[in-house]
Amino acid sequence: ANKQNPSKLWNLIKNLTNDDAGKNESVKFLTEYSTTLKDKVTIAETFNRFFVDPQNNLASTSAPVEIEQTPNLDPIPHVDTTFSIPPMSKLRVIELLLSIPVHKSTGDDGISAKIMRIAAPAIAEPLSQLMNRCINTQTFPSKWKVAKVTPIYKGKGNRDEKSNYRPISVLPILSKLLERHICEHMYGFLQQRNLFYRLQSGFRKHHSTETALIRLIDQLLLDLDKNKVTGLIFVDYKKAFDLIDHQLLLNKLHNYGIQGDELNLLKDYLRNRWQYVNIDGSRSPKIEVKCGVPQGSILGPIFFLLFINDLPSEVFHSEVDIYADDTTLSHSAEVDLAPTAIETALQLDLDGIVRWSKTNKMIINAKKTKSMLVTGKRLAKKLPTKILSLQSENEDIEQVHFQKLLGVTIDQELTFDKHVEELSKKLGQRLGVLRKIKRFLPLDQRKLYYNTMFKQVMMYGATVWANCSVENLKTILRLQKRAARIILDVGTRTNSVSLFKQLNWLAFHDEVRLNKCVLAYKRFQGNCPSYINDILTSNADIQTHSSGRYSQRNLVCPRYSRVMEGGKSFQKLLRMKFLTIFFIVFLIVCNGRRKHQKYSLLHNKLTDTRASKTEECDHSRMAPYN
Numbered sequence: 001a002n003k004q005n006p007s008k009l010w011n012l013i014k015n016l017t018n019d020d021a022g023k024n025e026s027v028k029f030l031t032e033y034s035t036t037l038k039d040k041v042t043i044a045e046t047f048n049r050f051f052v053d054p055q056n057n058l059a060s061t062s063a064p065v066e067i068e069q070t071p072n073l074d075p076i077p078h079v080d081t082t083f084s085i086p087p088m089s090k091l092r093v094i095e096l097l098l099s100i101p102v103h104k105s106t107g108d109d110g111i112s113a114k115i116m117r118i119a120a121p122a123i124a125e126p127l128s129q130l131m132n133r134c135i136n137t138q139t140f141p142s143k144w145k146v147a148k149v150t151p152i153y154k155g156k157g158n159r160d161e162k163s164n165y166r167p168i169s170v171l172p173i174l175s176k177l178l179e180r181h182i183c184e185h186m187y188g189f190l191q192q193r194n195l196f197y198r199l200q201s202g203f204r205k206h207h208s209t210e211t212a213l214i215r216l217i218d219q220l221l222l223d224l225d226k227n228k229v230t231g232l233i234f235v236d237y238k239k240a241f242d243l244i245d246h247q248l249l250l251n252k253l254h255n256y257g258i259q260g261d262e263l264n265l266l267k268d269y270l271r272n273r274w275q276y277v278n279i280d281g282s283r284s285p286k287i288e289v290k291c292g293v294p295q296g297s298i299l300g301p302i303f304f305l306l307f308i309n310d311l312p313s314e315v316f317h318s319e320v321d322i323y324a325d326d327t328t329l330s331h332s333a334e335v336d337l338a339p340t341a342i343e344t345a346l347q348l349d350l351d352g353i354v355r356w357s358k359t360n361k362m363i364i365n366a367k368k369t370k371s372m373l374v375t376g377k378r379l380a381k382k383l384p385t386k387i388l389s390l391q392s393e394n395e396d397i398e399q400v401h402f403q404k405l406l407g408v409t410i411d412q413e414l415t416f417d418k419h420v421e422e423l424s425k426k427l428g429q430r431l432g433v434l435r436k437i438k439r440f441l442p443l444d445q446r447k448l449y450y451n452t453m454f455k456q457v458m459m460y461g462a463t464v465w466a467n468c469s470v471e472n473l474k475t476i477l478r479l480q481k482r483a484a485r486i487i488l489d490v491g492t493r494t495n496s497v498s499l500f501k502q503l504n505w506l507a508f509h510d511e512v513r514l515n516k517c518v519l520a521y522k523r524f525q526g527n528c529p530s531y532i533n534d535i536l537t538s539n540a541d542i543q544t545h546s547s548g549r550y551s552q553r554n555l556v557c558p559r560y561s562r563v564m565e566g567g568k569s570f571q572k573l574l575r576m577k578f579l580t581i582f583f584i585v586f587l588i589v590c591n592g593r594r595k596h597q598k599y600s601l602l603h604n605k606l607t608d609t610r611a612s613k614t615e616e617c618d619h620s621r622m623a624p625y626n
Contacts, residue, residue, distance in 0.1 A: 013437070013449065026280050027151055031160040040282030047151045048277040048284040051167045054239075083189045083258045085265070088131045088181055093124040096177045107172035108146045108276075116173055131178050138264035144175035146286065147275040147296060169275065169296035179298035182265075186258065187302060195256055197309050198530060202324030203301035206527050209406040210519075212323050213464040215531045216330065216405075218569045219319070220414060223332040224376040225566030231342035231388055233329040233350055234403055236368035237357075240325035241304055242292035245361045246270045249293075249307050256306055269299070307360070314352035317345035323406055327353070335379050342373070343388050354393060366395040370403050376565060377413050386412075408461040414568075416468040420475060423457070427479045430454050435486050446487040447503065454483055459511060463519065466512045467568040477508045516570070535571045 030037045030046060037043050097120040104113035116123075134140060147169040157164035187205075190196060196204060201212035223230050250267055258266065273294060274286040293300035293307075304324065311327070312320040318331040329349055333341040357364050371388045380386065390397040402411040402418045409419035430453050438446055458476060466473065484499040485492060500507060506514060522528050523536045560566025 013433070013453065025153065027153075027159070027165070029160055030162060031158075032162070036160070040279050041284065044277040044279045044282050044284035047162055047165065047167075047279075048149065048275065048287055050162045051149065051277070052275065052287045052289055081257065082260060083186060083262050085135050085182055085185060085262055087135065088128050088178075090124045090128045092181070093128045093131065093177065094120050096180055097124065097127075099180075100173060100176070104173060105170045107170050107175070108148045109143060109172040109174065111173055113173055127174075127177070131181065134178060135261075135265065138261050138268060140178070140265065140269040141175075142272060144172050144178075145269070145273045145294075147171055147273070147289075147294065149275050149277045149295075151277065151279070167277075167295065169294070171294070171296050176298055183298050183302055186299075189258075190256065190302075190306075193257075195309070196305060197312055197320075197322065199312075199320060200305060200309070200322045201529065202322065202326075203305055204529075206522070207529050209323060210461060210463055211529050211532055212321060213406055213408055213461060214519075214570050215529075215535065216321050216328065217410070217414070217464050218535055218571060219330070219332075220374050221569045222560070222566050224374070224379060224414075225560045225562050225569075227335050227379065228332040229335055229338045229342070229376075229379050229383065230330055230332040230374045231339065231346050232372045232374060232403075233346055233390065233397065234370045234372070234405060235327040235329065235350075235353060236365040236370075237325050237327075238363040238365040239292075240308075240362065241295070241300065243362055244292050244304065244307055246291060248360060249303060252306055252310070253303075256309075266299075270294075311353065311356050314356040315349045316352065318349045326406060328405065329353070335382050338383060339373055339385060339388055343390065346371070346388070347390055350390060350392060350397075364392055366392040366397065369397055371397050371399045372401070372403055372410070372412055373399070374410075374412050374414065377415075378562070378565070380413065406461075408465055416465040417472065419465050420468055420472040424475055424479060427454060427458060427476075430457070431479065431482055431486060434483070438486055438489065443487070450483055450487060458508065459515070462508075462512045463515050463570065466509070467570075473509060480505075480508050537571075 027043055027047075028038075030043045032046055037046060097116050100113045100116060102114050102117060106112045148171075149167045149169050151162075151165040152168050153159060154164050154166055191205075199212075199215070201207040201209070220230050246267075249270070250263065253266060254263055273289045275289055276286045277284045293303045301324075308322065308325065311322070315329065318329045321328045321330065329346060331342050331345040331349070333339075333345075354364060356362075369392060371390050373386050373388055375383060375386065388397075388399050390399075402409055404410075409416070409422060411418050434446070434449055434454075441449065458480065481496040481499075482492075484496060484503055484505065485494055488494075488499055488502065490499065496507075499505075519528070519532070520536055523532055524538070528536075560569070560572060566572060
């Protein structure tokens with residue numbers, strides 16, 4: 001039965017693990033002003049008003065901005081040309097059609113992705129003519145600007161309360177073809193001219209939450225090593241993507257070189273957009289969406305990046321790390337001057353962000369905006385006080401001891417104890433589910449469960465937080481061993497090394513090592529953000545003469561004074577491991593072998609190396625290094 005309908009099996013497993021538990025179930029009834037609504041059309045209409053009205057109302061109540069008061073962006077020096085959209089050829093249309101996932105949801109036009117893929121050779125020519133006509137006439141078809149919205153339960157709270165649902169918008173597939181074409185060329189235009197803010201990591205090629213966290217945590221550790229403590233402000237925006245003012249956005253696009261016919265096309269794309277809510281085939285009336293980047297669109301993310309791109313221009317004393325709308329301010333100062341100097345600088349820069357937000361009609365959520373003073377264990381004892389008194393428009397900013405940022409819980413001592421505690425609990429729950437259902441699953445599906453429901457969670461952000469204590473690393477390794485024993489249905493005392501070899505697994509700490517070295521390899525291939533290039537400096541970056549074929553790839557070790565601070569930085573730990581493992585990774589990653597072969601080779605290499613040094617190779621005796 002599992003093999004005949006695997007999707008039902010995995011839906012059941014997700015429910016058991018509380019992943020998307022019941023989220024795809026349709027809404028049966030809704031409570032509105034103490035009245036129970038059961039009619040599907042009425043429920044759909046209620047949801048549509050709930051999703052759109054606050055968005056339009058918030059935008060209309062924001063401080064009005066006249067055209068002459070819009071952000072005074074000087075013409076960007078790097079923009080020596082204006083952006084142009086090339087025509088779409090028949091082959092380009094076929095390429096885009098075949099790239100559509102076959103199970104992509106169907107939009108308001110009712111045309112499915114499966115049909116589009118099958119018919120691609122036959123419809124490519126007329127579609128290319130249609131797309132080119134849109135480009136030439138600067139017109140985006142009105143039918144493509146209607147979003148079909150489905151309310152999805154968030155997984156928490158009462159199911160009859162509309163506030164516990166989020167909207168998922170689906171646009172017609174044909175609109176995605178033109179959007180994809182425009183977006184790819186626009187991104188290339190902006191990237192070639194280095195117009196994106198350097199520390200913006202959202203929606204950008206080769207950037208990720210991992211790279212963003214590595215940069216921030218490395219800076220915090222190296223500052224501690226220099227006897228500096230750092231103040232952080234985690235700025236939270238209310239409905240950031242939904243409140244974008246279209247006129248402000250168009251003005252900014254113009255400043256970045258998107259002008260003339262191309263700007264007129266994007267202007268037409270943004271105006272007269274509508275949405276309706278669909279529940280089991282029952283549709284609400286359409287409501288016009290007057291602001292925000294279109295949900296479910298391809299152009300939406302790049303529009304948002306350009307809209308928020310000039311936010312750092314109002315910050316003069318702090319670093320600004322941004323991932324989409326997640327904005328983090330950081331300012332460090334000598335421990336003798338802290339926290340007063342930090343508090344002063346952060347307040348000035350927070351005021352600057354408030355000014356920018358008002359000018360750009362964005363709303364800071366002061367209640368969800370938090371501050372933290374990162375002191376480490378050593379410097380915490382030297383501070384006269386650890387309190388940061390900060391305000392956003394006369395509203396106090398709460399200071400916290402730990403905060404979740406991009407999925408990783410950061411604490412003020414950078415121990416990551418809280419993160420490991422939360423992670424261990426989650427992994428333990430998933431192993432409990434696996435133990436209960438393993439007798440119903442063949443071995444290959446148990447492995448699939450591990451890879452999708454356990455390993456992905458275990459490894460998320462591990463290159464950042466795995467510099468935690470040995471005790472914490474052993475906690476995660478024990479859970480991984482338990483997973484192996486459950487999957488292979490063996491006793492609790494079975495040697496883990498043989499199990500890992502049978503499953504072609506790497507131990508957790510080796511997985512972390514591999515991920516770090518793969519990131520270093522990407523750095524040498526030019527597939528990393530510029531700030532990672534700055535962190536991972538090689539001999540080739542500082543030497544003007546050739547000194548051998550391989551030494552140019554050697555990483556320069558940063559200077560540090562303390563093993564538990566600067567010595568725990570990503571660049572320092574990677575430098576120690578890089579020379580011993582780089583060529584293994586190079587061979588395994590680059591030779592085209594399948595993933596299980598790569599892991600088998602690397603597992604054998606690591607195990608054989610350790611076995612030659614110990615009489616009995618066992619994970620319990622392997623120090624889980626970072």
